[in-house]
Amino acid sequence: MNETIYMSIGGLPALAVASLVVIKPTRPATLAALGWLASIGRRVWWWLVLRVTWKAVAREAGLSKRRTKRVKRMGVGEESIEKWRDPRLKRVKPSAHSVTLKVRTRRGQALADLEAFAPKLAATYSADAYRVYPPKRRAGSTVMFELVMRDLIKTPSVAAMPEPRMQTESVRLGRRQSGKPFDLQIEQRHTLVVGASGAGKGSFLWGVVGSLAPAIAVDAVRAYGIDLKGGMELTMGAPLFTKIAVKGEQAVEMLREFVGIADERTEAMRGHSRNHKPGPGDPLYLLVIDELASLTAYADNETKKEAERLLKRLLSIGRAVGVVVVAFVQDPRKEVIDMRGLFTQTIALRLRSAMETNMVLGDGMAPFAPAHRILKGAQGTAWIIDEDGSTDRIRADYWSDELIRRIASLYPADPTAAPGAIAPEPPALGGAA
């Protein structure tokens, strides 16, 4: 019976579609009304299924506890009665695409046991994805599960031209799995983006640099780039960058310059302000590193050591003084993971194993932010950890080469802004290290 109910959780919407076919509505108003009815029906159905099957699912998943009590009955002698203790389903809230459950631990149960139940719950109800997060109240004993029944970020969306206004605090990168927009904070943050080859790191890179273009044009942001893969990626939008380093020595030089800027700013700001606020002429320095591993793993020993030392220093001192790093990497190897703690936010695109997910997002995170389960065809999809510690799945908008070139020609960086630039011109690809 329960199996039938779980399997048929999507049955009602199918019924609604069937009724549309039978009724053959032609007027838009009728169509809208039927769509609305189907949506209401779906929510009621989800609510019912969850309420009816909750205890059985919790018991089968090993979340509940059975106690056998022996009681004395007059005339019968001793009798045993079975009693279950289940985690309490406090609320079921369906929306147009998902169902949110609020669950309280049973007596003697750890919150972590309940949280670890999320993958089983999602599989039981055939959810496309799930999310676990703390509620606003009673976060010590209660947990929220969001089961995504219809994946709103399954289809990719394309980035649009950024609005022509100076924006430095955060950038709009794409959508959350709830369909709401996803903004990434840039000021006061160092960002690490990890994802296998072809996972869509480029969408994040251009989402950051392209969205900051209007600020770059008025010198409120100065973007510098390190691209030791021959400048393949960054050259596309070269005019947006004040400098691009394509060789190991240039990269080390650039890191040294960044540490110098951060030191100077720290000195100048000491006693006046604790956080730098960028503006035209007093820019946010943004260092974009495509393939961090090429700097810390593949380069020759001397370059590697110096680069690592400088980068670690930059990551420790730059954030508050308006010198931030956004780094991209394919492979969470040891050298990169050593530095992970110095980055203040991490984005995990498609990874190759649960072990990699744990290495990137933190020990034990694989069940809550399963980046290794992202499909190959869902490029630009990633898991993040929000400020409150909860996880969320996001998808970045796709940036076409043409859009990048258009933005770069519309909002080029001021070439006079950085005296002594290494490579203000697009570097020749042949000059790669």
Ligand SMILES: Nc1ncnc2c1ncn2[C@@H]1O[C@H](COP(=O)(O)OP(=O)(O)OP(=O)(O)O)[C@@H](O)[C@H]1O
């Ligand atoms: N947000 C997106 N939505 C849909 N498709 C995308 C998105 N981002 C990238 N793609 C597709 O995936 C392909 C690979 O993306 P991208 O070059 O950004 O990967 P990458 O992670 O940078 O890989 P590598 O590490 O090899 O450079 C792109 O050519 C594009 O077709």
Ligand SMILES: [Mg+2]
């Ligand atoms: Mg790339």
